Amino acid sequence: MIFFIIAYNIVLLLFFVLLYSFMERKIQARAQHRVGVKQMGIYGSGHIFADNWKNFYKNAFADWRALGFLRQSSLAVTVLSPVLFYLVLTIGANYFPVFGGGGLLLCMILLTSLVIENFFLFSQTENNERLKMRKNQVRALLGFTIFFVCFLVPALRAGGASLWDFKHTQAEFPFLLALSSPAAFLAALVSLFSLFFILNLQPIVNYHEKYTNSAFAFLLLCARRLWVIALTSYWIFVFWGAHVGGVFDLPFYVARLLVALFLLSWIGVALPGIRNSNAMEVALKALLPAGIFSLILEIFWMGFFR
Amino acid sequence: MNFNELVKMIFRSLKMSARYIFGSHVRYRVSIEQYPDIVSGKTDHDLFPKTKGFLTNDLSRCTGCGECITACPVSALKMDKEILSDGTTKVNQFDIHLGRCYLCSACVDICPVSSIDYTKAFELAVEKPNDLILSLTGAERNAKAGKFSTKDSVRIRTYEVRR
Numbered sequence: 001m002i003f004f005i006i007a008y009n010i011v012l013l014l015f016f017v018l019l020y021s022f023m024e025r026k027i028q029a030r031a032q033h034r035v036g037v038k039q040m041g042i043y044g045s046g047h048i049f050a051d052n053w054k055n056f057y058k059n060a061f062a063d064w065r066a067l068g069f070l071r072q073s074s075l076a077v078t079v080l081s082p083v084l085f086y087l088v089l090t091i092g093a094n095y096f097p098v099f100g101g102g103g104l105l106l107c108m109i110l111l112t113s114l115v116i117e118n119f120f121l122f123s124q125t126e127n128n129e130r131l132k133m134r135k136n137q138v139r140a141l142l143g144f145t146i147f148f149v150c151f152l153v154p155a156l157r158a159g160g161a162s163l164w165d166f167k168h169t170q171a172e173f174p175f176l177l178a179l180s181s182p183a184a185f186l187a188a189l190v191s192l193f194s195l196f197f198i199l200n201l202q203p204i205v206n207y208h209e210k211y212t213n214s215a216f217a218f219l220l221l222c223a224r225r226l227w228v229i230a231l232t233s234y235w236i237f238v239f240w241g242a243h244v245g246g247v248f249d250l251p252f253y254v255a256r257l258l259v260a261l262f263l264l265s266w267i268g269v270a271l272p273g274i275r276n277s278n279a280m281e282v283a284l285k286a287l288l289p290a291g292i293f294s295l296i297l298e299i300f301w302m303g304f305f306r
Numbered sequence: 307m308n309f310n311e312l313v314k315m316i317f318r319s320l321k322m323s324a325r326y327i328f329g330s331h332v333r334y335r336v337s338i339e340q341y342p343d344i345v346s347g348k349t350d351h352d353l354f355p356k357t358k359g360f361l362t363n364d365l366s367r368c369t370g371c372g373e374c375i376t377a378c379p380v381s382a383l384k385m386d387k388e389i390l391s392d393g394t395t396k397v398n399q400f401d402i403h404l405g406r407c408y409l410c411s412a413c414v415d416i417c418p419v420s421s422i423d424y425t426k427a428f429e430l431a432v433e434k435p436n437d438l439i440l441s442l443t444g445a446e447r448n449a450k451a452g453k454f455s456t457k458d459s460v461r462i463r464t465y466e467v468r469r
Contacts, residue, residue, distance in 0.1 A: 031323045270323040271316065278312055285309055 009090045016229045021048045024265045031269040074120035081113035082226035093163035100162020142283050143197030149291035150191035153298045170241050183298035188239040190290045196267045232260045359425040360404045367421040370395035374413035382406035405438040
């Protein structure tokens with residue numbers, strides 16, 4: 001039974017990767033006043049298959065044996081960690097009450113993958129590119145900090161930070177934990193913006209393309225999309241109701257995830273006109289204070305209404 | 307950049323992209339650009355003397371010798387002629403593929419009666435590729451040439467306009 005559930009969730013995840021790739025490209029095209037993908041399939045729906053198929057034949061694969069252990073393990077961690085993250089998120093909260101539904105495990109997966117990935121890339125990059133890479137790391141770290149501060153707001157409401165606690169709080173506020181208080185709503189908005197900071201991993205893909213192979217970079221592009229879906233699912237889980245796991249909950253879950261991915265794509269389309277330093281300024285001066293303010297507001301709210 | 311300006315810029319960019327994403331489809335407005343220009347009042351005579359527009363052939367002067375066709379390096383010219391009973395040659399149709407022509411002047415230089423020459427009209431934007439073939443026939447010569455003639459060269463452009 002557990003294998004069936006795992007397979008079901010992996011298939012769902014891969015389906016979301018395809019859907020998100022298509023959706024992102026179409027939204028980007030529409031915002032840039034283009035038609036977008038249209039050649040393959042109905043309304044360009046087959047394009048993502050054709051594009052990926054092309055990628056496998058564009059450059060020859062490098063020999064795995066020639067890569068060395070560090071590079072192999074970092075690639076494996078980069079691709080597999082979002083899948084593990086998603087599996088723990090969807091299965092752990094429902095079927096795995098030990099360690100609070102695997103909330104601690106989620107953090108471990110996230111941190112380990114980040115550390116290994118960054119260690120590998122930092123050892124590979126040249127000196128003149130390390131500054132750029134360090135900027136990306138700082139940006140991601142800032143995003144994580146903001147997300148963590150915002151995450152504490154519903155955690156206060158749930159009385160714990162584990163997936164298990166969240167799942168039981170969702171029963172109290174069905175579907176919309178984000179609307180249970182103004183502080184939670186603010187935290188949801190701010191953390192959605194902070195996801196943009198975390199998930200903008202495109203430069204890292206470029207580094208991989210330079211130092212490994214474009215076919216691997218394609219895998220890592222998939223990994224980025226996997227991370228987008230895994231972390232957005234986490235955001236939905238925290239602020240917008242958990243995926244209970246049944247087939248009947250599936251349409252609601254898909255709808256919620258699609259809305260969140262659409263919002264992320266919209267932010268991604270709108271914000272690249274802003275320089276990295278300016279984005280950091282906004283994150284430091286606006287998003288982080290807003291997150292802390294929402295935390296204080298939530299404390300007062302709970303004091304008055306409970 | 308001021309911080310307030312920055313926040314405003316973010317909201318503006320979100321709003322602008324929203325207008326593009328959620329807005330209705332592109333609306334087209336047809337505007338007519340006329341040459342001679344109505345606003346500036348400039349005509350063909352204000353162009354440089356050596357301005358090369360596209361080719362045309364005055365069939366009333368053309369003898370049908372076919373020198374231009376052999377001289378053309380890109381085979382842009384095509385001629386349909388017949389020899390009459392009195393020994394003269396009549397050109398029934400003369401096609402000029404304006405899409406192929408790159409204004410090398412080989413035909414203009416070699417023409418013994420100077421029937422082939424450049425016009426001053428240069429607006430060549432058409433919707434279909436076949437419209438670039440300027441086909442001149444004896445009877446409807448003026449009617450066909452009128453589409454590209456210098457006096458009333460009217461070009462219809464479509465501009466994409468957002469609401």
